[in-house]
Amino acid sequence: MSSNEREEGFVQLQADAGGPAEMPEGVDRRAFLMRSALIGATAVLTGRPVPANAQAAAAQATSPKVPLSPVLNVVTRSKGPVMTILEEFYKVGPGPSSSHTIGPMRITYDFYQRCTKLPVDQLATATGLRVHLFGSLSATGKGHGTERAALAGLVGKEPATVEPAFLDGLAAKPDQTFDVKLGDKTHTVSLKDIVYDATKGDFPHPNTMTCKLLAGDKVLLEQEYYSVGGGFIEWKGYTPPKKGQPKYPYATMKELQAHAEKNNLSVAQVAMANEIAVSGKSEAEINAFLDKIHNAMVNIVKAGLSAPSSTLPGPIKLKTKAGEVYKRASSDEKYIREQGIGIVAAYALAGSEENARGHLVVTAPTGGSAGVIPALVYALGEGGRKLPKEKIREGLLAGAVVGYLGKHNATLSGAEGGCQAEIGVASAMGAALLAQANGYGHQVVANAAESALEHHLGMTCDPVAGFVQVPCIERCAFGAVKAWTGYMIARSEIPANRRLDFDTTVEAMALTAKEMNTKYKETSEGGLAVSVVLC
Numbered sequence: 001m002s003s004n005e006r007e008e009g010f011v012q013l014q015a016d017a018g019g020p021a022e023m024p025e026g027v028d029r030r031a032f033l034m035r036s037a038l039i040g041a042t043a044v045l046t047g048r049p050v051p052a053n054a055q056a057a058a059a060q061a062t063s064p065k066v067p068l069s070p071v072l073n074v075v076t077r078s079k080g081p082v083m084t085i086l087e088e089f090y091k092v093g094p095g096p097s098s099s100h101t102i103g104p105m106r107i108t109y110d111f112y113q114r115c116t117k118l119p120v121d122q123l124a125t126a127t128g129l130r131v132h133l134f135g136s137l138s139a140t141g142k143g144h145g146t147e148r149a150a151l152a153g154l155v156g157k158e159p160a161t162v163e164p165a166f167l168d169g170l171a172a173k174p175d176q177t178f179d180v181k182l183g184d185k186t187h188t189v190s191l192k193d194i195v196y197d198a199t200k201g202d203f204p205h206p207n208t209m210t211c212k213l214l215a216g217d218k219v220l221l222e223q224e225y226y227s228v229g230g231g232f233i234e235w236k237g238y239t240p241p242k243k244g245q246p247k248y249p250y251a252t253m254k255e256l257q258a259h260a261e262k263n264n265l266s267v268a269q270v271a272m273a274n275e276i277a278v279s280g281k282s283e284a285e286i287n288a289f290l291d292k293i294h295n296a297m298v299n300i301v302k303a304g305l306s307a308p309s310s311t312l313p314g315p316i317k318l319k320t321k322a323g324e325v326y327k328r329a330s331s332d333e334k335y336i337r338e339q340g341i342g343i344v345a346a347y348a349l350a351g352s353e354e355n356a357r358g359h360l361v362v363t364a365p366t367g368g369s370a371g372v373i374p375a376l377v378y379a380l381g382e383g384g385r386k387l388p389k390e391k392i393r394e395g396l397l398a399g400a401v402v403g404y405l406g407k408h409n410a411t412l413s414g415a416e417g418g419c420q421a422e423i424g425v426a427s428a429m430g431a432a433l434l435a436q437a438n439g440y441g442h443q444v445v446a447n448a449a450e451s452a453l454e455h456h457l458g459m460t461c462d463p464v465a466g467f468v469q470v471p472c473i474e475r476c477a478f479g480a481v482k483a484w485t486g487y488m489i490a491r492s493e494i495p496a497n498r499r500l501d502f503d504t505t506v507e508a509m510a511l512t513a514k515e516m517n518t519k520y521k522e523t524s525e526g527g528l529a530v531s532v533v534l535c
Helices: 003-016 029-046 052-061 073-079 098-116 136-144 146-154 164-172 253-263 267-279 283-306 322-330 336-356 372-380 389-409 423-437 442-454 472-492 502-515
Strands: 092-094 128-135 177-182 185-190 194-196 207-215 218-229 232-235 360-362
Touching: 092 098, 098 128, 098 136, 098 146, 098 177, 098 207, 098 218, 098 232, 128 136, 128 146, 128 185, 136 146, 136 194, 136 207, 146 164, 146 185, 146 194, 253 267, 253 389, 253 442, 253 502, 267 283, 267 389, 267 423, 267 442, 283 322, 283 336, 283 360, 283 372, 283 389, 322 336, 336 360, 336 372, 336 472, 360 372, 372 389, 372 423, 372 472, 389 423, 389 442, 389 502, 423 442, 423 472, 442 472, 442 502
Parallel strands: 128 194
Antiparallel strands: 092 360, 128 207, 177 185, 207 218, 218 232
């Protein structure tokens, strides 16, 4: 029987059961027919007609979701080869969320710089600055400290160099004021100038902001911005910076593997060649940056492990546990084979707890997933395997490739794709990192990444009370362990026998993100965010 004959049968079965034989406009045909067939079969088997609300549910379930604005670069760049570079991807900044803290801080810092370039006569009329947060930034921004990050950018602080104590001080003393000089005038700004605006609306991106320079009721300068995940930002009218062309252009893992196969290169070597060509930097400069990121990750894990047990800020009253988990796992001589799992989990908890404290982390690919890659880097280096520095560099390059492809063909934003886009991609990156650092070829690297991502598909983003604590902290530990599991399976199987490929799984993640209810996309309106009662 052909696919067309099967589809016609589905329609007839639905019609026989009293349901609609016509497919609503704008609905995915295959999805509608499959749901209609299920409803129709149920009616035939039970002998009962299809209720009108069930028919409506079938149409609603398959109705097209509101897409991201097609003008966003994060959407349009997926039409060409990957052009992302390491310095854009691995970014140092304050937790607990790259899209809710690093992105907004970069945005307001950018806006402040724009204001300084206005004519002196315009600046002389200015009376103040105002920032409006929309969508997910407004819905869960308080739990993420978005208003503190946004204010920090306005007063001239950048994510990589901001002192965590400054942000902690804003949380402890929210009434503080700061002077911002524009032209010959000095303006006083405070957290009151960061406005939590509409959570729902027709926004180009779930993480939308507007920044304004005011002259009384008049707007002197206004810019709309988007924090598109992983600390990346765009704005209305954004054009990406000009870069060199990649030596080995690829938009999929399959294309990258073809280059590796043809030229007898590893995934890391392909990545390095492209990095040099696109960024214009030398291999030595790129290695120096990778070493800087490596050191930052090590310091993050060490800081989290050595921090005394405490209660994290916010209404959850969550106790930290990285240090205790590490001590107990390290001293477990009875079940020595389980030590590794516990120790890797402790490393990830350490990094994620540092993120929850609002301390400096590395986006890999996001702040919410900032415990995964540092845990694996530390476990491969001084915290475990003692691999040489160059092997960890290679691992970070392979991990970045996986992150690039997740960003290029799907999303890294929890507000857009749920936690599968954050922890799922981080875990896939980690599996690729492990395979590459241990010297495996491109097929094992790709299989490891696929395995780790596959088993995070559909994971929702439902932070309790809007804080990146529950379930986020433990998810980093599970992500790190799943990465190691994906790597071990990939290195032990016959590589050519793997049924699923990485590109297919990324496509599944993108489709799942589009179908996922917005309640489960960092809005704290569903899942654990509503089932956990705080008192």
